[in-house]
Amino acid sequence: MRPFFIYNTLSRKVEEFIPLKPGVVTYYSCGPTVYLPQHLGNMRSYLFTDTLKRTLRLNGYEVRHVMNITDVGHMTSDQDGGEDKIEKTARAEGRSPKEVADYYTGLFIRNIELLRIEKPTVPPGQFCRATEHVPDMIALIGRILDRGYAYVAPSGVYFDVEKWRGANRMGRLSRQSLEEQFSEQRLEHASDKRSKHDFALWVLNQPHHLMQWDSPWGRGYPGWHIECSAMSMKYLGETLDIHSGGLDHVPIHHENEIAQSESATGKPFVRYFVHNAFLVGMEGVKISKSAGRFPVLADLAAAGIDPMAFRLFCFGAKYRSELAFSLDAVRAAQTNLDYIREFARGVPESIAHSPDSDWVESWFDRFHEAVNNDLNTPQALAVVLDLIGEAYRRGDKRIWNAMRRIDTVLGLDLESVRQQAASAILPPEIESLRAQRDEARKRKDFARSDALRSELQSRGYEVRDTPQGTLLHRRG
């Protein structure tokens, strides 16, 4: 078995990955808050999650993966004040919070499907909605209170950061002390918290908030961080193998998750924390929600770019590096996609189902090694393109078994592309034009054959002359 290496934010090192339980990986990844469309930067993050899952599976692991959908708004500020983001959108759009959440959840899932990002496996094919796990959150808050790491104040139930810091290691993920984190002290809310560092587990006495639940401490709603702890531990156990999210989650969200979870269970919460870097815009500016306008998948479609091209585009950089977004860069990926698909279309049924040539195995090994090296997808992609080039050079397309295995990681659905080309039945009138063109070419009536080519192209077909006659591919 080939070792799999991954960068662990906890140690700041690339480590060999070894799961707690042989053969099974428990994995929780942070999902979206559904109050705005998910932009391409978000999609890069979920694509990273998907690649990690697929690579683990390539290595023989069963991946138990949970992903949340935050459909109860937390505050626009992590502190006491601010407005609930979902409710803000709801008011602006004149809809209920549930309508807002449902709408953007649907949009999110459609984008996930377009990018062929696999859905969570626990529960099978389901995302965990925060609103459906409020009792689990309440139970977890109860455990934290029982162990003395939280207290009830009039405005809410708060996590006692000072006490936890005394007992443990707050800041071990971000490597920042609380003083460093809050050095500017911009957060000077007059509140009933014992310390300004304390964060809400449950919010009380916010009568204007639209979404409220009963709890042992009164009517209210959960704090931002608690859902991830509650849902991950409910489905995956109290110690997770892997937890991932965007780099921005390191200092606050994940730090607080660790504190909540470990104070409740007394066990390590996560063994490998993995964080992905951002997609940045043309000026090196983060494509963030607060920046206003940001590209979404539909913008790419409008530019004639396939969602699978965006997949390839993201493979072009390591997940831990910022990736500079531009339409030109994505178009380059589209060209690569066309190249790979073109090869797939040329692999006949007989070859696809017979063993690979001997020389192919070492290429697959190189791919596997690249991807196992902290998901070095740029290198892996280079191997794939080189493998296809080698197949052309040798005139030997017996590489399809390896390509199928490679595609379990790439997720481009190449086998379908191949099969569709192999079984393509042309409409009768198109077939007739094709036959006429072959006839014209035999007679060397090139004026006629060129006219027929234009005709076919205008009907959306790529026209290519081969020794076997005119070959047609539907574009797009």
Next chain:
RNA sequence: GGCGGCGUACCCAAGUGGCCAAGGGAGAGGUCUGCAAAACCUCCAUUCAGCGGUUCGAAUCCGCUCGCCGCCUCCA
């Protein structure tokens, strides 16, 4: 103010102490072709922001300078 990251050819981007600095896109030339298309071949950074230093040897380690960015408030 505190913490952290980045700067590799026209563009995207691997490589983090040692064969010639991956790969792709764009560009140039060529093979093939009736012409195309597809594919293949060749060319395309003596150089890794700049300046010093460590070393037998550095894009890779250290220092300084310049430039860019993220986090510290919700954010993938």
